[in-house]
Amino acid sequence: MAAQKPNMKTLDLDGIFNPERIAMIGASANPRKWGFIILLNILKANYRGRVYPINPREASILGYPCYRSLRDLPEKVDMVLITTPAKVVPDLIDECGAQRIPYVIVITSDFSEAGPEGAALERDVVARAEKYGIRLVGPNSMGVFGSKTNLHATMPPVMPIHGNVSMFSQSGNVGVQMLAWGEQEGLGFNKFVSSGNEGDLNCIDYLRYFAEDRDTGVILGYLEGIEPGANLVAEAKKISRKKPILVFKGGRTEAGGKAAASHSAAMAGENEIFRAAFRQSGMVEVKTSQALMDCAKAFSHYPLPRGNRVGIITRGGGWGVITADFCEENGLVVPPLPEKIIKKFNQILPKYWSHGNPVDLVATISHDPYPECLEILSRWEGIDAIIALGAGRRGFTYRYSKDVTGPQEVMDAIRMASTFIEQRNQIPDEMLKGVRQLIVKSKKPIIVVAIGSEKSHKLNLADYQVVSYPTPERAVRVLWQMYKYSRFLNSPQDERKF
Amino acid sequence: MAAQKPNMKTLDLDGIFNPERIAMIGASANPRKWGFIILLNILKANYRGRVYPINPREASILGYPCYRSLRDLPEKVDMVLITTPAKVVPDLIDECGAQRIPYVIVITSDFSEAGPEGAALERDVVARAEKYGIRLVGPNSMGVFGSKTNLHATMPPVMPIHGNVSMFSQSGNVGVQMLAWGEQEGLGFNKFVSSGNEGDLNCIDYLRYFAEDRDTGVILGYLEGIEPGANLVAEAKKISRKKPILVFKGGRTEAGGKAAASHSAAMAGENEIFRAAFRQSGMVEVKTSQALMDCAKAFSHYPLPRGNRVGIITRGGGWGVITADFCEENGLVVPPLPEKIIKKFNQILPKYWSHGNPVDLVATISHDPYPECLEILSRWEGIDAIIALGAGRRGFTYRYSKDVTGPQEVMDAIRMASTFIEQRNQIPDEMLKGVRQLIVKSKKPIIVVAIGSEKSHKLNLADYQVVSYPTPERAVRVLWQMYKYSRFLNSPQDERKF
Numbered sequence: 001m002a003a004q005k006p007n008m009k010t011l012d013l014d015g016i017f018n019p020e021r022i023a024m025i026g027a028s029a030n031p032r033k034w035g036f037i038i039l040l041n042i043l044k045a046n047y048r049g050r051v052y053p054i055n056p057r058e059a060s061i062l063g064y065p066c067y068r069s070l071r072d073l074p075e076k077v078d079m080v081l082i083t084t085p086a087k088v089v090p091d092l093i094d095e096c097g098a099q100r101i102p103y104v105i106v107i108t109s110d111f112s113e114a115g116p117e118g119a120a121l122e123r124d125v126v127a128r129a130e131k132y133g134i135r136l137v138g139p140n141s142m143g144v145f146g147s148k149t150n151l152h153a154t155m156p157p158v159m160p161i162h163g164n165v166s167m168f169s170q171s172g173n174v175g176v177q178m179l180a181w182g183e184q185e186g187l188g189f190n191k192f193v194s195s196g197n198e199g200d201l202n203c204i205d206y207l208r209y210f211a212e213d214r215d216t217g218v219i220l221g222y223l224e225g226i227e228p229g230a231n232l233v234a235e236a237k238k239i240s241r242k243k244p245i246l247v248f249k250g251g252r253t254e255a256g257g258k259a260a261a262s263h264s265a266a267m268a269g270e271n272e273i274f275r276a277a278f279r280q281s282g283m284v285e286v287k288t289s290q291a292l293m294d295c296a297k298a299f300s301h302y303p304l305p306r307g308n309r310v311g312i313i314t315r316g317g318g319w320g321v322i323t324a325d326f327c328e329e330n331g332l333v334v335p336p337l338p339e340k341i342i343k344k345f346n347q348i349l350p351k352y353w354s355h356g357n358p359v360d361l362v363a364t365i366s367h368d369p370y371p372e373c374l375e376i377l378s379r380w381e382g383i384d385a386i387i388a389l390g391a392g393r394r395g396f397t398y399r400y401s402k403d404v405t406g407p408q409e410v411m412d413a414i415r416m417a418s419t420f421i422e423q424r425n426q427i428p429d430e431m432l433k434g435v436r437q438l439i440v441k442s443k444k445p446i447i448v449v450a451i452g453s454e455k456s457h458k459l460n461l462a463d464y465q466v467v468s469y470p471t472p473e474r475a476v477r478v479l480w481q482m483y484k485y486s487r488f489l490n491s492p493q494d495e496r497k498f
Numbered sequence: 499m500a501a502q503k504p505n506m507k508t509l510d511l512d513g514i515f516n517p518e519r520i521a522m523i524g525a526s527a528n529p530r531k532w533g534f535i536i537l538l539n540i541l542k543a544n545y546r547g548r549v550y551p552i553n554p555r556e557a558s559i560l561g562y563p564c565y566r567s568l569r570d571l572p573e574k575v576d577m578v579l580i581t582t583p584a585k586v587v588p589d590l591i592d593e594c595g596a597q598r599i600p601y602v603i604v605i606t607s608d609f610s611e612a613g614p615e616g617a618a619l620e621r622d623v624v625a626r627a628e629k630y631g632i633r634l635v636g637p638n639s640m641g642v643f644g645s646k647t648n649l650h651a652t653m654p655p656v657m658p659i660h661g662n663v664s665m666f667s668q669s670g671n672v673g674v675q676m677l678a679w680g681e682q683e684g685l686g687f688n689k690f691v692s693s694g695n696e697g698d699l700n701c702i703d704y705l706r707y708f709a710e711d712r713d714t715g716v717i718l719g720y721l722e723g724i725e726p727g728a729n730l731v732a733e734a735k736k737i738s739r740k741k742p743i744l745v746f747k748g749g750r751t752e753a754g755g756k757a758a759a760s761h762s763a764a765m766a767g768e769n770e771i772f773r774a775a776f777r778q779s780g781m782v783e784v785k786t787s788q789a790l791m792d793c794a795k796a797f798s799h800y801p802l803p804r805g806n807r808v809g810i811i812t813r814g815g816g817w818g819v820i821t822a823d824f825c826e827e828n829g830l831v832v833p834p835l836p837e838k839i840i841k842k843f844n845q846i847l848p849k850y851w852s853h854g855n856p857v858d859l860v861a862t863i864s865h866d867p868y869p870e871c872l873e874i875l876s877r878w879e880g881i882d883a884i885i886a887l888g889a890g891r892r893g894f895t896y897r898y899s900k901d902v903t904g905p906q907e908v909m910d911a912i913r914m915a916s917t918f919i920e921q922r923n924q925i926p927d928e929m930l931k932g933v934r935q936l937i938v939k940s941k942k943p944i945i946v947v948a949i950g951s952e953k954s955h956k957l958n959l960a961d962y963q964v965v966s967y968p969t970p971e972r973a974v975r976v977l978w979q980m981y982k983y984s985r986f987l988n989s990p991q992d993e994r995k996f
Contacts, residue, residue: 031914044912063905114850157915171816181949224819250816255832255855256823259815262852288971289820289949317757318669318748321722322787325754334753352612354760357753407561414542416529417655451679451787453952473786 013201013209015103016137017146017191019078020049022153023070025092026083026108027053029061034107035083036061038143038153045152045159052077070099079103081143081153086110089139090124097132104129105153106138112197113140126199134200141196142172145179145189148215154194156180161462163188164217165300168195168206170224171250178220178293186458187297190215202227204235211239218300219245220292223274224260233281240282244299244485247283248292249274282488284481291477298467298478302445304486305384308332310479311377312358315370315390320358323387323449323472331480334358335382344376357383371434378442384483386446387475392432392468393456432464439466445482447475511699511707513601514635515644515689517576518547520651521568523590524581524606525551527559532605533581534559536641536651543650543657550575568597577601579641579651584608587637588622595630602627603651604636610695611638624697632698639694640670643677643687646713652692654678659960661686662715663798666693666704668722669748676718676791684956685795688713700725702733709737716798717743718790721772722758731779738780742797742983745781746790747772780986782979789975796965796976800943802984803882806830808977809875810856812887813868818856821885821947821970828978832856833880842874855881869932876940882981884944885973890930890966891954930962937964943980945973 022042028035035055042051043062051064052073058066067073070080080101082092086108096104111122122139129136137144143154147162155172160179165187169175172194179189191210195203203221210216219239226232236245251260252271278285284299286292310332314320324334337345337357345353348369354360359377361369370391377386439446448468450456460468469475520540526533533553540549541560549562550571556564565571568578578599580590584606594602609620620637627634635642641652645660653670658677663685667673670692677687689708693701701719708714717737724730734743749758750769776783782797784790808830812818822832835843835855843851846867852858857875859867868889875884937944946966948954958966967973 031911036911037915040908040911040915043908044915060907062911063907169816171814171819173814174816174820177814177817177949184950222816224816248820250819250823252823253826255826256819258834258854259819259822259852259856259858262815262854262858288824289969290971316669316671316675317760318667318672318720318722319675321669321748321754321757322672322746324757325748325750326786328751328753336756354757356756356760358757360757360760409558409561410538410541413529413534413538413560417535417538417542451675452682454950471787473788 011205011209011212013103013135013206015078016105016135016144016193017151018148019103019146019151020149021052021075021077022049022079022081022151023052023054023067023073023077024081024083025054025070026081027055027058027061027066028083029055029058033083034155038081038083038107038155041152041154041157044157046150047152048149049151050075070095070101077101079105081105081107083107086118086121086139090121090128093125093128093132093134096134097128100132101134103135104137105141105144106136106196106199107141107143107155108138109140111139111199122197122199129200136200137193138196139199142176142194144194145192147190154179154192159183160192161186161188163190163300164215165189165220165296166191166210166213166216166218167220167222168193168203168210169222170195170198170203171222172196174222174250174289178222181293182296184454184458185293185297186461187293187300198227204232207239207245208235211242217243218296219243220296221245221247222250222292223247224250233277236277236281236283240488245283246286246292246295246299247278248286248289249278282485284485286481290474291481294469294474294478295481297461298445298447298482299485301461301465301467302439302447302482303443304482304489305445305479306486306490307384308480308483309335309383309385311380311383311386313370313374313377313386313388313391314358314360317354317360319389319449319472320354320360323389323476324358326473326476327387330476332476332483337380338382341376341380341382345373348372371431374435374446375438378438378444378446383444385444385479387449387472387479388435388446389449389472391435392428392448392450392460392464392466394450394452432460432466435466436464445479447479449475509703509707509710511601511633511704513576514603514633514642514691515649516646517601517644517649518647519550519573519575520547520577520579520649521550521552521565521571521575522579522581523552523568524579525553525556525559525564526581527553527556531581532653536579536581536605536653539650539652539655542655544648545650546647547649568593568599575599577603579603579605581605584616584619584637588619588626591623591626591630591632594632595626598630599632601633602635603639603642604634604694604697605639605641605653606636607638609637609697620695620697627698634698635691636694637697640674640692642692643690645688652677652690657681658690659684659686661688661798662713663687663718663794664689664708664711664714664716665718665720666691666701666708667720668693668696668701669720670694672720672748672787676720679791680794682952682956683791683795684959685791685798696725702730705733705737705743709740715741716794717741718794719743719745720748720790721745722748731775734775734779734781738986743781744784744790744793744797745776746784746787747776780983782983784979788972789979792967792972792976793979795959796943796945796980797983799959799963799965800937800945800980801941802980802987803943803977804984804988805882806978806981807833807881807883809878809881809884810887811868811872811875811884811889812856812858814888815852815858817887817947817970818852818858821887821974822856824971824974825885825977828974830974830978830981835878836880839874839878839880843871846870869929872933872944873936876936876942876944881942883942883977885947885970885977886933886944887947887970889933890926890946890948890958890962890964892948892950930958930964933964934962943977945977947973
C-alpha cells in the first residue's frame with residue numbers, strides 16, 4: 001500500500017494530471033475501440049501537451065504518426081495510457097519500466113473485478129510496477145481529467161468547466177457523470193481520476209495529493225471501499241484542516257454493498273466504521289448525489305458560516321415558512337429579529353412586512369427594497385448565514401401566450417406587459433453583484449434560492465460567483481454541512497469531531 | 499364553517515374554476531393595478547368564456563367595453579372577481595347578492611392578515627356573503643386557474659400545462675410558483691386556487707370539491723393551518739380512498755409557525771396533531787417542495803406499486819449501488835435475483851454482468867441489451883416497482899469542443915464521433931415507448947433516472963408518459979410514498995393508517 005511506503009511523504013502525481021507528453025499503448029484506428037475513443041477525446045479537447053499513439057500495426061492514427069513501441073518515441077513521455085487487452089499488460093509494464101516511465105494509467109479491464117484469474121493478473125501487473133517504481137492508476141479505470149494541460153483522457157467525451165474542485169471516484173460512471181452534470185450546474189473541476197481497481201494508487205493517495213495541490217480548493221470523493229490497512233482517519237484528519245473533503249459513500253447497506261462488490265474490486269467496509277471515520281476526521285459526508293453537487297458548489301465559492309444562525313429574506317410568505325421549517329428541522333436556527341433591526345426595516349418597508357425573521361418583504365411594483373434589506377440583514381451580527389429567496393435570476397419565466405387574439409388595446413397591453421415581464425426576468429445584474437459584494441464584506445455565505453431551471457443557477461455562479469439552488473431545502477442542507485465543517489475547524493484540535 | 503352547513507353534501511364550485519361568464523369589479527386601465535394585470539392575464543391566456551370589466555370611471559379597458567356596475571351587464575355572470583380597495587368590498591358583496599351571483603373571488607388584501615381592523619372588515623364581508631348564499635374565495639387570494647375554460651385569473655401570468663392535478667394553496671406565492679415550476683417539469687394542472695384568508699371556503703371545501711371533480715386525478719395541497727373546528731381527518735379519509743391527496747405542511751416548527759402567522763390569517767396548528775391527521779387519513783405528506791413536485795408527477799401518471807420490492811437496472815455500477823443504498827435506507831427492499839431470472843439474463847448479457855439486483859449491464863457499443871433486460875425484469879413477480887437508470891433521454895449531452903484544430907483525419911473523426919454521439923443523445927424513441935408499454939403490461943411503476951437537465955424529464959413525460967428524475971434518490975423517495983399510499987389503500991378499512 002502506498003501509505004506504507006517510506007518515500008511517499010509528499011506524493012507527486014503531477015505527471016498523471018498535468019502531463020506534457022503522453023503515449024497511448026493500444027491506440028487504435030477502429031472507432032469502436034477505447035484506444036480510438038479516448039485518443040479522440042484527448043485530441044478534440046485541445047490537449048496542450050504532445051500525445052504519441054503506439055500501435056505496431058498502424059502507420060498513423062487520426063493523422064498522428066503511430067509508433068511501434070515506447071522505445072521508438074522521439075522523446076521521453078511523462079505518462080503512458082494503456083488500453084490493450086489485459087493479458088499483454090504485464091509485459092507492457094516491463095516496457096514502461098525499461099523506459100523509466102513514472103506513471104501509467106491502465107484503462108484495460110478484466111482484472112480483479114472479473115474474478116480470480118483477473119486478480120492474479122492484476123497482482124502481477126502491480127508487482128512489476130512496484131519493481132520499477134511506476135505509480136499506477138487502475139486497472140479498470142475510466143480515465144483522468146486535468147485542467148492545467150487540458151487532458152481529457154476519459155472514456156466518454158466530457159467537457160468539464162475548469163474550477164478548483166478535484167475528485168476521485170471509485171465508480172468511473174459516477175465520476176464522469178458528475179463532471180458532465182457539473183457542467184450543467186456550473187461546477188468547475190480541476191482534476192479528476194477514476195481510481196478503478198486501485199491496484200496501486202488508491203483514494204487515500206489521491207486525497208494526499210489533492211491536499212498538497214495548490215490548484216485544488218475542495219476535494220470530492222465517491223467511495224465504495226478501502227483496503228483494511230489504509231489509515232483513512234489519520235490521513236483525512238490532517239487534510240480536513242487544510243481543505244474540505246466532501247465524501248459520498250456507496251455501499252452503506254447490504255444491498256448496496258453487494259452491488260458494490262460486483263462491479264469494483266474494492267471491499268466495501270462496515271458502514272458504521274466509515275461513518276465514525278468520516279466524523280472523526282472532519283470529512284463532510286453527504287447522503288445524496290444531489291448534495292454532493294450542491295455542497296461542492298458552495299464549499300468552493302463561499303466562506304464558511306461561523307455558527308448555525310440563519311437569516312431568511314423572501315418575497316413571498318410561504319417560501320419563508322418552508323425555509324424556516326427546514327432550517328429548524330435540520331440543525332440550523334432562525335433567530336428572532338431584535339428591535340433595532342426591526343426599526344431599520346420599518347424605515348424602508350410598507351407597514352405590513354413580517355416584522356420578523358424570515359424577513360417577508362411586501363411586494364411593490366414601483367421600487368424593489370430587496371437589495372437594501374439584504375444589506376441590513378447581512379450586517380446583523382445575530383446571524384451567521386443568509387438564505388435569500390428570490391434574489392437573482394428567476395428559474396422560470398412568467399410569460400404570455402403567443403396565440404392571443406383580441407382588440408388592438410389587448411395586443412398593445414400584452415406587448416407592454418411582456419416587455420415589463422422580460423425586464424423583470426432579465427439578469428438582475430446589480431442585484432447579483434450586490435449579493436457577491438455583501439458576501440465579501442460580511443464574510444457570511446448568502447445562498448440564493450430561485451425555483452426552477454438549472455440554467456439560471458449556472459449563470460449566477462459563472463457570472464457573479466453567487467451560489468443558488470432551485471429549492472430552499474437544498475440551500476438548508478448545504479448550510480448545515482458548511483456549519484458542521486466550520487464547527488470542526490473551530491473546535492480545539494484534540495476534540496475535533498464532525 | 500362550510501363543513502357544518504347542511505346543504506354542502508356535494509359542494510359545487512364549478513362556477514369558480516370553470517365559469518363561462520365572469521365580471522371583474524375593480525378592473526383598471528392602470529397597468530400597475532391588479533385590476534389591470536389580472537384582467538390582462540385572463541385575456542392573454544385565451545379565456546374561453548366572456549369577461550366583463552366593471553369600472554364606473556372608464557368607457558373601455560383593454561378594448562373591452564366597461565360597465566358601471568353588475569346591474570348594467572347584458573347577461574348574468576357565474577362569478578365575480580373583486581380587486582378594489584378593501585373598504586368597499588362589503589357593499590360590493592351586497593351588490594353581488596342583489597344580482598344573485600353564486601361565487602365571488604376576493605383578491606383584495608388588507609383583511610384579517612393585516613390586523614384587527616381588517617379582521618372586522620373580513621367578518622362583515624363573510625357575514626354578508628353568507629346571508630346571500632354566496633361562496634367566497636379569499637379574501638387576500640392570489641387567484642384561481644381552471645383548465646376547462648382556460649381561466650388564468652392569477653396575479654402573475656403563469657401558463658400551466660393542462661393535466662389532472664388540482665391544487666389548493668394557503669400561500670399564493672407557493673401555489674403560483676408550483677404552477678410555473680410544473681410547466682418546466684412537465685407537470686400538468688387541472689385547477690388551482692390560492693385560498694387566501696379562507697374567510698368562507700377553506701382547504702377542506704376545496705378538498706371535497708376536487709374529490710368529486712371528475713377531471714381531477716391527484717389533489718395537491720400546501721397547508722399552513724386549519725380552523726380548529728374543521729374535521730380534516732374525517733373528510734380526508736373518505737377522499738384518500740378515491741384519489742391521492744399530496745400535502746405539504748408549512749409551519750411545522752416554531753420559527754416556521756411564527757412566519758406562517760405573520761403572512762396568512764390561518765392558524766398554524768400543533769405539528770404533531772397534523773402529522774397524526776395525515777397518517778390516519780391516508781394523506782401523503784411530503785417534506786420538501788421538490789418531493790411535492792416529484793410525487794405529483796408519479797401519482798398522476800403511474801400505477802401504484804403493490805409492495806415495497808424494487809428492481810434496479812443500470813448501465814453503470816456506481817449508480818446502482820447508490821440507488822440500492824437509498825432504497826434500503828428508506829423503507830424499500832432490493833431483493834436478490836432468483837436463479838431462474840439470472841439464467842434469463844445470462845442468455846443476453848456478457849458474462850461479467852452483475853448477476854444480481856441491481857442488474858448492472860455491461861456496456862456494449864454494438865447492441866443495446868437494455869430494453870430486453872428491462873422487459874425480463876418487469877416480468878419478475880418478485881418485485882413491485884422498477885428504477886431504470888439510464889433509460890430514456892440523457893439529462894446532459896456528451897459532446898466535443900467546437901474549436902479543435904488538427905489533421906484532417908482528426909476533424910473527420912470528430913465529425914463522425916459527433917454524429918454517433920448525437921444519435922446516442924437523441925430521443926431514444928423506441929426505448930421510452932417500450933418503458934410505457936411495460937408499465938401498462940406489468941402494472942408496475944417504472945421510474946426512469948437520467949442525471950441532469952429538467953428539459954429531458956419534461957419531454958419524457960409529455961411525449962411518452964414516462965416519469966423520470968435527475969437523481970436516483972428522488973426516484974426512491976417517490977416510490978416510498980407510492981408504496982405507503984398503496985399500503986393504506988390495501989389495508990382493511992378500519993385499520994387504515996398511512
